Every structure is written in C-alpha cells, then in structure tokens.
Amino acid sequence: MNLYALLFLTAVAQTSALYSNSDDVVELTASNFRSKVLDSDELWVVEFYAPWCGHCKSLAPEWKKAATQLKGVANVGAVDMTVHQSVGGPYGIQGFPTIKIFGYNKNKPKDYNGQRTSSSIVEFAFKELRQMIKDRENGGSSDDSGSSGRGGGGSGENHVVELTDANFKELVLDSEEPWLVEFFAPWCGHCKRLEPEWKAAAADVKNQAGDAVKLGAMDATVHQQYASQYGVRGYPTIKVFRKGSKHSPEDFQGGRDKSSIVAAAMELYEENIDPPTIDEVVSAKTQEDNCIGKQLCVISFLPNILDTGAKGRNEILDMLAKMGEKFKKKVWGWMWAEAGKQNSLEKSLGIGGSGFPAMAVIVEKKKMYTVLTGPFSEEGVESFLNGISYGRAGRNSHSLKDDKMPEIVDTEPWDGNDGQLPEEEEFDLSDFKWDDEL
Incomplete structure (x- = not known):
C-alpha cells in the first residue's frame, strides 16, 4: 500500500x-x-x-x-x-x-x-x-418479576387492575389518575412475555407512586367495546390515558420491559403531582409536618427583611419554589425561617457563620444533617440537592445534637410587606444640664 x-x-x-x-x-x-x-x-x-x-x-x-x-x-x-x-x-x-x-x-x-x-x-x-x-x-x-397470571397468584400481590367493559368508564375514564392500559389476548405469545414485566412494573409503580398512577389490563377478546373504540388491532396494545385527555388516549411508545414501563408511569406521576409548599417555620408543628415521616426536609434561612425588602425575599422564595417543582417527585418537606428568629435551630445546624441566605437538609430518620457550602443560587442549590438526592453528602454530614430535632419557638408569620425600622423614643432635652466645658 x-x-x-x-x-x-x-x-x-x-x-x-x-x-x-x-x-x-x-x-x-x-x-x-x-x-x-x-x-x-x-x-x-x-x-x-x-x-x-x-x-x-x-x-x-x-x-x-x-x-x-x-x-x-x-x-x-x-x-x-x-x-x-x-x-x-x-x-x-x-x-x-x-x-x-x-x-x-x-x-x-x-x-x-x-x-x-x-x-x-x-x-x-x-x-x-x-x-x-x-x-x-x-x-x-x-428484578424478579414473577410469572403469575393476570388473575393473581404467584409470589407477591398483583397490582394490575383487571378491566372490563363494565368497569372501564368508572375506573379509567372517570378517574383523576392517569392510566397505562394493556389490551391483550390470552393466546398471544407477546402478551404472555409482557405479562410478568407488566405485573412487576405495576408493583414498582405502586411502591413509588401509590395510587397516583395505575396500570390495568383488559382481555380484548372478551371485552371488545373499548378495544374497538380505540382501534386495537394487534396484541398487546398499550394505551396511555393522561389526566385531562382520557377520551383521546395515546399509543405507548416505550419498551416492553419493566424498567421502560415504570419510567413512563413515573413521568405521568411527575406531570400530575402538585409541587410542595415552602412553609415558614412559625411553630413546632411546621417542623413536624415537613420533617417527620419525610425522606428529608430542606430548610432555608433568609436574611432579615430589612436587608432584602419584600421584593428580594420573594425572589428567594420564588427560586425555592422552582427547586420544589424540580424535586417534587421526592417525598421532601420544604421550610424557611428569617435569620435570628429561630436561634436554636440555627445553632443546632451551624448556620450563620458564613452569612445569609443559607440552607440545611435534615434527615430526621437518621438524625443527621448537612449544610449547603456552595453558593445560594439556583445553580448552587440545585447541585447541592442533586448530590443529597443521590447520597453524596459525604464529609458535610453531621449528627443532630443529642439525636434530637432542634427546638422551634412560636413566631409571627411574615406579613408579606417590607420591614419597618423600630420607632425611636423621643427625649425631652429641656432639663438636660450641659457641661459648660464641652
């Protein structure tokens, strides 16, 4: 060459x-x-x-x-x-x-x-x-999907809902939840191969999303009304019934394995789940509602209202709401407190040394916490929470003092207005004796 x-x-x-x-x-x-x-x-x-x-x-x-x-x-x-x-x-x-x-x-x-x-x-x-x-x-x-039939049996509970022409309207069309529905034929080889994957996916979705998304199966050889209405011509056919467009279902475009089915179901779940509220810490109940029983709770400490004004504070709260939207599929609680109003909470979490705003995350079950060390910005907070989400708190993790949740004191909630400087007392200087040698 x-x-x-x-x-x-x-x-x-x-x-x-x-x-x-x-x-x-x-x-x-x-x-x-x-x-x-x-x-x-x-x-x-x-x-x-x-x-x-x-x-x-x-x-x-x-x-x-x-x-x-x-x-x-x-x-x-x-x-x-x-x-x-x-x-x-x-x-x-x-x-x-x-x-x-x-x-x-x-x-x-x-x-x-x-x-x-x-x-x-x-x-x-x-x-x-x-x-x-x-x-x-x-x-x-x-990963074990089992091999039991659609009627139940086998290992584990069957979370696939058996659908018929008689219950389809009530369970699927009239419900608030999105659905993934498989139309199958008992003699169909592809349906038999899909069956354990469908059942395993239903169990996984139940575990992750509860009843917020449901998986159903309909024998289209017996119950032909809705199969015909939705143009089912081959088996298995999977239809996606989204909330708000139940009467115009979409064809499922994902894979026929458990992972792909679960991923599609969780996307439906995320579409419909409400974002969390960002609650001001005004009592011990606020902490209990947002931390006890949650995977973790995110607490932000905002500067004094005199330092930011209402506009600046609302900008921070809007950013936190955006973070809540991004991480809404997590079972997290979200709170905020004004600097200096919850001194015991700040001291327990080591907040305040580097100024405000600041953020900490508490894992109540483990009695552990970690503090944001990067910038308190949209990018910095998102990176911090992503790391927490996937277990990368590392050396920044600390144990709560005495393995107890920090003490919370009752305070008045923010009224949404700019702060007001305290009024100074007026002094009567008429009787004040001046020093002639000043």
Whole structure:
C-alpha cells in the first residue's frame, strides 16, 4: 500500500469516528467490554452505533454531554458495531443507535427508549442508579418479576387492575389518575412475555407512586367495546390515558420491559403531582409536618427583611419554589425561617457563620444533617440537592445534637410587606444640664 493510500484510509477512519479520547465517553471494544462493563459493580449506559448512521451522528453531541454530566456518577460508553460486532451480538442489536443500561444484573441490560437528549439520558441514568441501589440492598429481588397470571397468584400481590367493559368508564375514564392500559389476548405469545414485566412494573409503580398512577389490563377478546373504540388491532396494545385527555388516549411508545414501563408511569406521576409548599417555620408543628415521616426536609434561612425588602425575599422564595417543582417527585418537606428568629435551630445546624441566605437538609430518620457550602443560587442549590438526592453528602454530614430535632419557638408569620425600622423614643432635652466645658 503506498503512502497516499495509507494517509487516505487514516483520514477516513478519523473522520468516521464519533468519539475521541478527549471525550468523557468510554470507547468499548471486544477486548475490554467484559472487564469494564460486565465485571463492573457500577452502572453503565452504553450506546451501540455505526459511524455512518445519521441518527448516531445526531445523538453524538448529546451523548458527549450526558457523559460529562454523569462523570463520577455513572459510566457512559459507546461500541462501534462496524468494528466490534461480537460485543452487540448477545444483545440482539438490530438497529442504530441502540442504548442499553447495564445495572445490577449485567446479564439482563435494559433498553433505553426515551428522548435522545442529554437531559433525558441523564435523568434516566439517575433513575436506574436508584433502582440499582435498591436491587443491591435487596439482593436483586426487585428484578424478579414473577410469572403469575393476570388473575393473581404467584409470589407477591398483583397490582394490575383487571378491566372490563363494565368497569372501564368508572375506573379509567372517570378517574383523576392517569392510566397505562394493556389490551391483550390470552393466546398471544407477546402478551404472555409482557405479562410478568407488566405485573412487576405495576408493583414498582405502586411502591413509588401509590395510587397516583395505575396500570390495568383488559382481555380484548372478551371485552371488545373499548378495544374497538380505540382501534386495537394487534396484541398487546398499550394505551396511555393522561389526566385531562382520557377520551383521546395515546399509543405507548416505550419498551416492553419493566424498567421502560415504570419510567413512563413515573413521568405521568411527575406531570400530575402538585409541587410542595415552602412553609415558614412559625411553630413546632411546621417542623413536624415537613420533617417527620419525610425522606428529608430542606430548610432555608433568609436574611432579615430589612436587608432584602419584600421584593428580594420573594425572589428567594420564588427560586425555592422552582427547586420544589424540580424535586417534587421526592417525598421532601420544604421550610424557611428569617435569620435570628429561630436561634436554636440555627445553632443546632451551624448556620450563620458564613452569612445569609443559607440552607440545611435534615434527615430526621437518621438524625443527621448537612449544610449547603456552595453558593445560594439556583445553580448552587440545585447541585447541592442533586448530590443529597443521590447520597453524596459525604464529609458535610453531621449528627443532630443529642439525636434530637432542634427546638422551634412560636413566631409571627411574615406579613408579606417590607420591614419597618423600630420607632425611636423621643427625649425631652429641656432639663438636660450641659457641661459648660464641652
């Protein structure tokens, strides 16, 4: 091969590569896939791609962003299937890009079928990280989906609601909750394979969202009225009945595995859950309502009203409300107090040394707390709460004094107005004896 041909082939190889060593995306090959991914105790998000694929090229910049955002939290890799076909073979890769999540059970990776944006990929990775932690704590039991029929039986309670033409309107159409409904046929092989995944997903959704989202199943060979109304022509067909648009259900676009079904259900849950209120700490009951029985409670300490005025204080409260909206799917309590009004609370949490505003998070069950050390800004607070959410409080965690919740005193709530300087007393100076030698 002459020099020009070699240079040409090298240039082609370089231009076809979607990722380089400067990216945070890990290049996975036939020689390192087992050691890096399958033998790892960490979460891996892996893209199987082809350099010539247009969709892969479109995904590449988002994939790089996701890798950077997940650095230190989860691993993001990519397999060039035109070079390393043997890596994707066991997973039935048939199209590009295909994204797989390798969590607790590396032998059963999960499909990612969400949006091809860095934010969606990162959010899904965090969800899978939480699931991986649960699986590790339970010895992997949460991945066991069971094999009992739709009528119940088997291990565990069946949380899939059996739907019929007689109860469909009352349970689904007239309810306030969003629904995922599977229309199936008992003889359908795909339905039989979906059944344990559907049941396992229903149990997981029940555990995470209670009755705020429901999963149902209807035998469309027996109950044909609604199956016909919604144009069900194949089995299984899954329809999404969103709150507010129950009579115009959407086709379910996700994967047919537990993880994808749960992810879709939790998106419906997040759409409909009300954001938390940001309550002023005016009594011990405020603390009890927001801390006792919650995963954790977030307490902000705002400057004196004379320092910010009503406008400045409302800007801070608006930012906190925005944070509450972002983290509304968490079972958290949210409170605030004016600097100096809850001195015992401030002292217990070590607040005030670096000024106000300030923030602390209390985990009441563990009698622990941690304090925001970064900037009290939207970006700083969000980063802090993200870290707390995924157990990264680290050395900033402290035990509550005497393992007790801080003492709260009763105070008057803020009236929403600007502060007023205290009136000074007037002195009668007419009888004051002046010193002639001043």
